[in-house]
Amino acid sequence: MSKDLQRQRRSFSDEFKRDAVNLIVKQNYSFAAAAKAVGVGDGSLRRWHRQLAPKPQPVGEEASLAELKAENQRLRRELRQAEMEREILKKATAYVAKESS
Numbered sequence: 001m002s003k004d005l006q007r008q009r010r011s012f013s014d015e016f017k018r019d020a021v022n023l024i025v026k027q028n029y030s031f032a033a034a035a036k037a038v039g040v041g042d043g044s045l046r047r048w049h050r051q052l053a054p055k056p057q058p059v060g061e062e063a064s065l066a067e068l069k070a071e072n073q074r075l076r077r078e079l080r081q082a083e084m085e086r087e088i089l090k091k092a093t094a095y096v097a098k099e100s101s
Helices: 014-025 031-038 042-052 065-100
Strands: none
Touching: 014 031, 014 042, 031 042
């Protein structure tokens, strides 16, 4: 493979990742705008956001209907993700158990 076609994998410090995520969390940048501003891929920035962004606080007793709906939607999305991860782990465990016997 020629040197022109080879890409060197870049690595970023934790501080750089936190600063990039803060553009989204604190400065209200879109993912695309923040990724362009710091010169990284959208997928990388989304992964950093999942890992580093503060988790949303649950809404209180005095929450509006819109806030409750938004929280409900977020919780359903998190539940789907957790269920999918659990199913993957079940399949991996069954595969490993089968291979080791």
